[in-house]
Structure formats: C-alpha cells, structure tokens
Amino acid sequence: MFIKPLSIIMPCFALLLSHQYATAGPMGFSGSAMTMGDFNNNWRETFINYAITPRDAFGVSATYMRADDKSKTRTLEEVTYTRLLNRWNMPHAQANLWFMGGLGMLQGEDKRAGNDLSFDKIMVTPGAQFDYETTRVYFAATHRFYRASDINHDYSAVRAGFSFYETEYDKTQPWFILEARHMNGLSDKIEITPMLRFINKNFFVEAGVNNSREPRFNFMYIF
Template sequence: MTTSMARSWTCDALLAAALPAAAAPMGFQGSTMAMGDFGANWREQYVNYALTPRDAVGVSATWMRSDDRQLTREVDELTYTRLVKRWNSKHAQANVWFLGGIGLLHRDGRNRAMATPGVQVDYETTRVYLGATGRLYRASGVNHDFASARAGFSFYAAEYEQTQPWLIVEARRMRGLSERTEVTPMLRFINKNYFVEAGVNNMRQARFNYMYIF
C-alpha cells in the first residue's frame, strides 16, 4: 500500500466516524454490517463483511409482493459492495457505490437465476442527508427494476456518543409489482454504530428499518 493510499483511507475512516451512520451500505474494514428493511410488501435482510475499506461481500434475502397481493417474489443472493468514489470535505462526504448480487429468484414453485446490479449515490453532513438508489432485478422473463430517493435532516447536532434523531423521507417504486410510488416519512435514531427508523407510508402501511455494525 502506498503512503498516499494509506493517508486517503485513514481520512475516509476518520470522517466516516464523525458523520452519522446514514448512507453507507458497508462498514469499516474488518467489520460486519447487518441491515433490515421491513414493510407490508417489501422485506429485506442482509449481512456483509468489509474485506477492505472499499469492498464488502455478503448474503441477502428479499421478499416482495405486489400491491394487489397477487404476486410474490423471493430472492436469495450473494452480494458484493464496492465504494467506487468518495469526496471528503471538512464537514461533509459524498459517495458513489456499486451494489450487486447474484442468486436465485423463487417464483411459482420454480427457481431462476437472478442478477441485481445497481448504483447508490449519497451526500451527508452531520445535519443533512440526500441519497438515491437504482437497482436492476432481472431474471429470465422478469423485470422488477427498483428506484428510490431519500432526503432528511437531523433535529440538532449531537456528539458521537449521543443519540441523534432524524426525519427521513423516502420515495421508492418497483416495476411490475406496484403502480404507485411509495412515500414514507420516518423517524430515525442514530447512536454510534447503529440506527433504527420507523414510519407509515402513504398507503397506511407500517415500516421498520435497522442497521448495526459490529
């Protein structure tokens, strides 16, 4: 490792520790991250391990259902996460991530190979968060491409050891399963290496998410 690379990764780690655990789909090198997203028509659970400051591998399980409850999909996959680019400033950070997975789609009693490549971009400070994700869910005869956008702010500044409340609003949609855009305002509580968030979407459905790094 070159001196410049080591310096860059050290700066990344220090800034990431100072910012809220809001955006990153992986933790610091050597850490394990667990995340869950649970709602009426979408449930996802994944765990990954950060091999390097920029690469993580893991597994995920996703359950999806159409708005009319007539179609359900289950996907089990191996995942890979890559930090493609990071920009640091004194009090902010912006990132571009590659998100990918290869696994099996369970549909109508049959298994099909599925690929799920995607991109996430995000920007965050200790008080503001913006992010967007686009991901393809493709198998033979299946197209459930997914897109989401998030924006939020913290109610007040907090130290690393303190719990910080946020308001996050997310809009998301998945092709072939929903004809509506789901919009969910959520309260998020962050403390060091975890967050939890909960809310109710515009279809009056409850939603709960969590993240924990260990």
C-alpha cells in the same frame, strides 16, 4: 491565540464526522460486519456483509417482494458484493458513489385467472447508490436492477432528511427522513414514507408509515 485550540478541535470534529458517515453507506469500515433490515407488508429485506478492504464487502441477503394486489410474490436469496467506487471528502460533508450487486435464486408465484404459476429462476441485481451527508442533512439516490428471464423488477429510491440537532458521537441523534421508492412490475404507484431515524454510535433505527397506511421499520448495525 486561537491556533492551538483549533488544532485540537478540528481533528476531533473530523473524527466525529467520520463516525456519523459510517451510517450512510451500504458497508462499514475495513474488517467490520454490517447487517441491515427493511420491513413492511410488501417488502422485507435483510442482509449482512463483511468489509474485506476499506472499499470492498461480500455478503448474503434475503428479500421478500409482493405485488400491491397480492397477485405476485417473490423470494430472493443471493450472494452480494459492494464496492465504494469513489468518495469525495469536503470540510464538513462527504459524498459517496457505490456499486451494489448480487447473484441468486428467485422463487416466484403468480396468480393468473385462479391458477397459480410457480417458478425458480436465476436473478442478477447490479445497481448503484449516491449519497451525500453532513451532520445535519442527508440525501441518497439508488437504482438497482432486479433481472431474471422474462422478469424486470427494477428498484428505484430517493431519500432525503435532516437532523433535528447535532449531538456527540456517544449520544442519540434524531433525524426526519422522507423516502420515495418504486418496484417495477409489482406496484403501479410510488411508495412515499416519512420516517423518524435515531442514530447512536454504530447503529440506527427508522420507523414510519407509508402513503398506503402501512407501517415500515428499518435498522442498521455495524459490528
């Protein structure tokens, strides 16, 4: 007598999971646009992309980077491409491997012995992200090359978290996220930030304070 209820519940549960997973990756579903932002004192990034297929998205982004000692600043505007390389569907979880890359113009300023050096260079930013998520746990590892002539600002990040409780798709779900990241050539230390994340349908917001006591705010919206 349990067969009929289960035949109804399981597809609905799978649909709920698919909506939750839409928030995990750097692109949405086919025909959707996604915008994301990441802001603190030394790193500010915004981008928007459009998914032309279930696996491919093109977009534009703008990134501001500054060294911890404020001796270097970088501004990058680029055209981006995102590709879902592989997806592993499990009964109650999903994992993804992504390619993310861009090509753009870098404007930089270095302060050396009281002299300011300004430059413009072409920068390429290929990288990859792996993420794993259920309705209760989340993990992601990202590495992205930020390369221009004589410049290496490679970016690495690992984040993990858990939800406080499960909710329905149309209700807000709170998460705790802990992230460690590093930008080569701009910081000598690893930035660690505990954050609270709130997911509701097609958006999330995150807010926290890093180990340098600087506030951080992130958002994502799919439309």
